Amino acid sequence: MAEADRRSMALVAILVVLHFGLRPFLTDWPVAPDLLTAAVLLGALSLRAGAAAILGFSVGLLEEALALGGGWTALLYTIAAYVGARFREIIFTDLRLFVPLYLFLGTWAIRLMLAALTSSLDARTALVIAPVDALLTTVVAGVGEAITGRRS
Numbered sequence: 001m002a003e004a005d006r007r008s009m010a011l012v013a014i015l016v017v018l019h020f021g022l023r024p025f026l027t028d029w030p031v032a033p034d035l036l037t038a039a040v041l042l043g044a045l046s047l048r049a050g051a052a053a054i055l056g057f058s059v060g061l062l063e064e065a066l067a068l069g070g071g072w073t074a075l076l077y078t079i080a081a082y083v084g085a086r087f088r089e090i091i092f093t094d095l096r097l098f099v100p101l102y103l104f105l106g107t108w109a110i111r112l113m114l115a116a117l118t119s120s121l122d123a124r125t126a127l128v129i130a131p132v133d134a135l136l137t138t139v140v141a142g143v144g145e146a147i148t149g150r151r152s
Contacts, residue, residue: 008046011148015039015141016059020066031132034107036063038141040077041106044084045099056081072117076110099145100138107134 019035026032040059044052060074067073084106091098111130115121 005046007148008043011144012039012043012055014148015042015144016062031129031136033136033140034111034133035137035140036060036073036077037080037107037110038103038137038144040081041084041103042099042141042145044081045088045102047081047085049082049085049089052081052085053078072114076113076117080106080110100142103138103141104134107137 015035016039019039022035036059040056043055043059047055056077056079057074060077063073063077064071084102087102108130111133112121112126115125115130
């Protein structure tokens with residue numbers, strides 16, 4: 001495993017631990033960074049499509065087990081990780097704006113799909129909460145990348 005891949009997996013592990021460690025403090029806020037989505041999307045950039053799908057499913061299953069959800073998160077994370085890994089193989093990902101744009105759009109799409117699947121999608125969620133969540137997730141993941149030196 002290359003050094004960059006080790007850093008990526010370390011960042012994924014850190015984001016997962018932080019998500020569950022900080023969750024009690026962020027539940028009362030209307031918007032908060034989604035560290036699990038960031039972990040899945042960033043991990044997918046370093047893995048092949050099959051391994052990325054396994055990562056997405058595992059993280060989604062962990063989220064569902066601890067949050068007692070209905071199973072949609074595991075499915076959406078699996079699809080998002082697979083598509084993210086395939087997207088990386090197709091698109092030239094060395095552009096500076098690729099990762100932030102990928103994180104922002106991926107997080108926004110996952111939030112919208114989760115809201116639609118749980119029948120809680122409205123204009124406020126789609127146009128305010130989801131984009132702000134996606135922006136916060138992008139910033140936190142960018143800081144995590146900078147700290148770990150993942151992109152070097």
